[in-house]
Amino acid sequence: MLKVMALAGAMLAGLGTASAVAQQAAPPPRHDEFYWLGEINKASAVINTQEGLLDPALAPRIAAGLDAVLKAGDAPNGRRPTLVITFEPLLIEAAGVEATLLHAGRSSQDMLSTMRAAIMRDEALRLAESLRKVTATLARLARVHQDTVVPNYTNGVAAQPNSLGHAFLGHVAGLERDADRLQQFYARLDRSPMGTAVLNGTSWPLDRERMAHYLGFPALVDNAYDAAQISAAEMPVEAGAVATSIALHCGAFVQDVMGQYGEARPWILLQEGGGNTYVSSAMPQKRNPGLLNDTRAEASRVVSLGVGRVIEEHNIPPGMADAKSVADNAAVLGGATRMLDLWDRALNALVISPDRAREALNSDWTASEEVADALMRKYRLPFRVGHHFASEMVDYARARDIRPSDFPYADARRIYGDTLRDMKLPAGELPLTEAEFRAALDPAAIVRDRATSGGPQPAEMARMLGEADARVAAEGAWIAARRGRIDASLASLDADFGRMLPPPH
Incomplete structure (x- = not known):
């Protein structure tokens, strides 16, 4: 029977391939602390030279030393320090102590805040793409299963018949709110702290707007005290909240499907094999849903890490580094990305039996x-x-x-x-x-004859499916625009920095 269900599921899934879904964007590069410290130094060299803050006679030697440090760091087993105070000695070694003229008006506070924001920004774009992909998969499955009538549950008990596609669109609606939260968080994150120094700016007339442009930020963190003392500590907490919200939606879906594994005749399962399920070591009849277990476990880790952002930031003075760890914050957003990738695998492995769903409906009184x-x-x-x-x-x-x-x-x-x-x-x-x-x-008649907006009746399903596809496409365009701006800015910086370098001998 499971083989028959798998074949039916594969045939049904094929019907959705024509659905208009935005093309998957290429994942953004994973740049580390060393990379961003290098970009900040490159931007400082270009801007300060052109603004008259750095002697043009010294600029080529400093630029060449910086370039050598970055190339050495990119080599196998190269040194890639993650802090300003460990990066600078390499620069002095390569270009002389005059290289510290780049540090005019700067501090570890604004440099590290900028580096952390840039890294978190890349992780947020990766998360946005995985979220878009899961939303697209759910929308495709909703189109395939808009006429598949199944029992839905409240308080863990079979409650009413519904279109499976309609239920999938309910999950799409939740993920669209998650996408809204992620985009709103990104807009607050995507602001440059550079040029604010420690907490009240500097006497050097730094061009903060140009620095922001080179690093791909469309705006500044306006208040210098806010930049490293308030905003930089607040962003990890918001990242944790966004990731937690997505994880809660993921966990709810997984648990809904997991409930079927306790039924004698489930109507929704994972296709066997391929890393989706595994045979019990003791009981030959059992097919354990390993992929669902892994997805739920990842969701639980995300919730734990997300709540941890609040705990670390709670009851500390402004500016402390407790919640600012790059590794910890990347773990929150990266964990949410891995969770979504597992969820997408599970969605694509679902096997649905409409006959068994009808059997479940007709054996109970959900109508x-x-x-x-x-x-x-x-x-x-x-x-x-x-x-x-x-x-x-x-x-x-x-x-x-x-x-x-x-x-x-x-x-x-x-x-x-x-x-x-x-x-x-x-x-x-x-x-x-x-x-x-x-x-x-008649469960099918009940679903077909619903009259309220937002219901599972054919006209409303067509409307909501169209809106879901449009939203997925818009999310893809949003990601591409932000990634494109960052890439173009960094390319512009590379070109301008390259012109500073002395000609090769």
């Missing part, structure tokens, strides 16, 4: 609310009366193991009469005809 709704909508019966009637009918059926599709219409009429007596209402016949009664218990 019973529609009986009460139909009585109120068509015959103006107070909802609580209809609800009581449907509840009594479910109790009667479950006590006798009667499926909804097999429930005798005569028994429904009798229970309706008993309900009217119980609620002290005048006697009367069940107003629903047998055809109306059967239709009210």
Whole structure:
């Protein structure tokens, strides 16, 4: 049966390949602290020379020394210091003590704050791309499964029939809010602290705007005290909050699917093999969902790391370095990226059996609310009366193991009469005809006939699918624009710095 389900899942997945989804952007490079210290020094050399803060006669020698340090660091096993105070000795060694003229108006405070923001910025763009990819996959699956009717659950109990595609679009909506949060965080992060020195600026007339442009920042952290003392400590906390929000959405989805593994006849599973599942070492019938376990575990780590950003920043004076660690902050955003990549693998490995979903729906009473709704909508019966009637009918059926599709219409009429007596209402016949009664218990008809905006009916599904595709494309364009600006800025810096270097001998 699982092989049949796998084949059906593969056929259904193929239907979604024509869906318009933004092309996956190339991942941004992972530049380390050494790289960004080099870029800051290159920008200082270019700007300060052209602004008259650095003697043009000394500039070529200093530039050549800096270039040598950077090339040596790029060589195998090259030294790549991560702090200003460990980078500078290499520069002095290569260009002489005059190289410290680059340090005019600078401090480790603004340089390290800028470096950390740049690294976090790259990790945020990687996270944005993985988030876009998962959203695109869910939107594609929603299109494939818009007519697949399945049970949905509340309080862990089968509650109502729904379109599986509609449920997937619910997860898409949550991830779109995560994308909003990530983009808003990125806008606050994408500001240059350089030129603010320690906390109140400097007497040197530094061109902060030009420095920001060379490093790919579109704006400045305006207040010099804010730059290294407040904002630089606040950004890791916000990064943790964004990553935690995404992890909560991921964990909820994984747990929803995991619940099926406790069922005798699940309707949604992972395709076996390929690293998705593994056979129990003791029980030959078990296929453990290893990929789901790994995804959930990564989500839990992200939540732990994200909350840790708050704990480290709590109750410390402004500017302290507790929550500023590059490694820790990269672990939060990088962990969220890995989690999303695992989630995308799991989504692409899902095997859905519409037949088993219908079997689950027809063996339970998830459609019973529609009986009460139909009585109120068509015959103006107070909802609580209809609800009581449907509840009594479910109790009667479950006590006798009667499926909804097999429930005798005569028994429904009798229970309706008993309900009217119980609620002290005048006697009367069940107003629903047998055809109306059967239709009210048909899960597919319930889904098809929903009338509210945002529901699973075909017209609303078409609208929401179109909007989801448009949003995925917009997210791709947003990522490409930010990555493109950074790349263009760094290319401009490389070109201008290259012109400073003395001609080769």
